[in-house]
Amino acid sequence: xxxxxxxxxxxxxxxxxxxxxxxxxxxxxxxxxxxxxxxxxxxxxxxxxxxxxxxxxxxxxxxxxxxxxxxxxxxxxxxxxxxxxxxxxxxxxxxxxxxxxxxxxxxxxxxxxxxxxxxxxxxxxxxxxxxxxxxxxxxxxxxxxxxxxxxxxxxxxxxxxxxxxxxxxxxxxxxxxx
Numbered sequence: 001x002x003x004x005x006x007x008x009x010x011x012x013x014x015x016x017x018x019x020x021x022x023x024x025x026x027x028x029x030x031x032x033x034x035x036x037x038x039x040x041x042x043x044x045x046x047x048x049x050x051x052x053x054x055x056x057x058x059x060x061x062x063x064x065x066x067x068x069x070x071x072x073x074x075x076x077x078x079x080x081x082x083x084x085x086x087x088x089x090x091x092x093x094x095x096x097x098x099x100x101x102x103x104x105x106x107x108x109x110x111x112x113x114x115x116x117x118x119x120x121x122x123x124x125x126x127x128x129x130x131x132x133x134x135x136x137x138x139x140x141x142x143x144x145x146x147x148x149x150x151x152x153x154x155x156x157x158x159x160x161x162x163x164x165x166x167x168x169x170x171x172x173x174x175x176x177x178x
Contacts, residue, residue, distance in 0.1 A: 002055045002105040003097050009146045009156045011052040018046040021057050029061060029108060032073040038062040038113055043121040048128045051139040052146075060121055061110045066091055069110060079108065090117055123171035124164060138163060 002021060004010050022042040030037060044058030045051055063069065069091065071081045079093040080101065086092060095106035111118040128135040141163055149156040 002057055003103040004054050004056055005103055006101070007151055007153050009150050009153055010054060011142060011146045012055050013052060014048075014050050015046075015055070018042075018053075018055075018057065022047070022059065025057060025059055025106060025108075028077060029059065029074075032070050032077065033061065033063065033110075034070070036063045036065060036068050036070070038064060041122050041125075043109070043125055044107070045142070047125045048135055048138075050132065051128070051135050052142055056104055056107055058107045058121075059109065060118055061108060062113050062118060063110050064113075066110065066112065074108070079106070087117065089115055120164075120168045123175070124168050127167055127171035127174070134167065138167070 019042070026040045026042075029040060039062040041047075041060045041062075042058070043060045044056070045053030046055070046057055069081075074093050075081060079095050082092040082094055084091050089111065091110040093106075093108040093110070094101075094104055095108075097103040097105055109118075109121075128138060138160075141160060145156045145159040149159065
């Protein structure tokens, strides 16, 4: 099941169905954003096999144009457009299970091609999926932080930043040596 209440940090065991949920979401987004799409990627912890995750499906969409995002189309299937108010140049749609926007199930991040955040989130997931020991370390960190910051998602996220940045750097180094 997907969904987490606002500000809460609830982690659940890896669920094989998250890959299926991504495929369903991908088809939905492709139908709405159409020719503006250059690529769609499953990102975030639900994309990393075997680790705990907040059950919110994160999807990165590479688009040709931010100006041509079909906001009304996304809104018609239940997404709320948050523009880039959280992260510069990360245009976000969020989906909720309730009209009061208390339980979030999906984050659809839209980026222009070549954006550094886009590259980083993709590299991070790929690296952890090919380095299970490091994924285990990330899993342990997430559980520790979730215990400490169970009602403070911002502090939880900030607590992961150094680890994430280190892994992205390792992933870039690994790419350079191939």
